[in-house]
Amino acid sequence: MKPIVLITAGDPLGIGPEVTVKSLKNPLVQRACLPVVIGEPTSLVRAGFSDKLARLIAIDASAPLPDKPVPSFAGGETSYKAVELGIKLALKTKSPLVTAPINKQSWALYGVPYTGHTELLRERAGKEGLMMFVSGNLRCGLVTEHFAIADLPRLLTKERIVESAIHFNRALKQLGIKSPHIAVCALNPHASDNGKFGTEENEIILPAVKALRRHRIKADGPLPADALWLAHAAGKYDGLLCMYHDQALLGLKLAAKKPIVHITAGLKFLRVSPTHGTAFDISGQNIANPSSMTDALLFAAARAKPPKIF
Known part of the structure; x- marks a missing residue:
């Protein structure tokens, strides 16, 4: 039926x-x-x-x-x-x-x-709902959603990134990917260039990525978002975890060859x-x-x- x-x-x-x-x-x-x-x-x-x-x-x-x-x-x-x-x-x-x-x-x-x-x-x-998007083999999840850019440094925490990544990893498995390889985007240009353009990468995102590995989640990052979209489109990663709305949607809308579907996972x-x-x-x-x-x-x-x- x-x-x-x-x-x-x-x-x-x-x-x-x-x-x-x-x-x-x-x-x-x-x-x-x-x-x-x-x-x-x-x-x-x-x-x-x-x-x-x-x-x-x-x-x-x-x-x-x-x-x-x-x-x-x-x-x-x-x-x-x-x-x-x-x-x-x-x-x-x-x-x-x-x-x-x-x-x-x-x-x-x-x-x-x-x-x-x-x-x-x-x-x-x-309450575990994660905003994510899928277009063919392109997949991205959002750590934050409809917030002002100025609020991001306050909103981004290690705990929020880890929780979002765990939900994203589970959702990717539900899509049929047995062992997802996730790339975690940086917040600042060039992933802050080791602290020259912000501290979020070293103080928040990198500790979150290390915590994900302890959860046995295959995660790389923080990595510059512009290069990551090219790598993801080439098949290097199963999904991108993005820090904010436009970081996900700009890359996805440019790279997508098929219609984009929005999912609330979790x-x-x-x-x-x-x-x-x-x-x-x-x-x-x-x-x-x-x-x-x-x-x-x-x-x-x-x-x-x-x-x-x-």
Whole structure:
């Protein structure tokens, strides 16, 4: 029997409904899973949804949706409630959850206390959630995520790096890599050149790498991120552990030859998402590229366990 894959359609005013429907129309997706979509029904039908594509759990708004694709109370309400229900069903059924993009401002307008999916998922489904990205044989995990660059020296600790690396190593094993070889990125240019451009490498990152080796995790570093992306693309490492968001995403988006899939590793179920946002500027024009959403669905379906009916 095909596995169930739960899908939240994202902000109804963004491209989430469009890329969801386009992906559901892909024969590969239909052959791979039994999709269950959770979202605002009007936006999905407008994007071409029909009950032949998937089971729909409708989330209705208590206030009218705006006529234009902008951040809104109604968009925040429906997208947040969809994710809440998706988490509950994923916990109950152990089915993977694929989340189309939400708008953080819309969530704030609705009064959501979380800045995004990851923070909510950590609270409801396991505080060990690690943000990581996969594109073919390219894989990277983040030690810190959505923080200001100025806050990094305060946020980076030996304990945080070790914990992130342990979760990353476990996630790589779950992807089928028996003995992952991880490269740990430096924070400063040229890995600080032995302290000339900062102290984080010698005082924080290097001790963390030594601790990882004591955990029997094969880790090298700290190494300059620019050279590491070239080495990883050439197959030298199974994954890169990056210190901050753009250190991971800039290299990945330049090196990736296939669509990028975002994973929150370490939860009580598999959560996957595309790597784009709501793209209000092109919403409603039927020009959004569904490839990242399609890959997210196929990735989730390939790793799903036998379904539990709800």
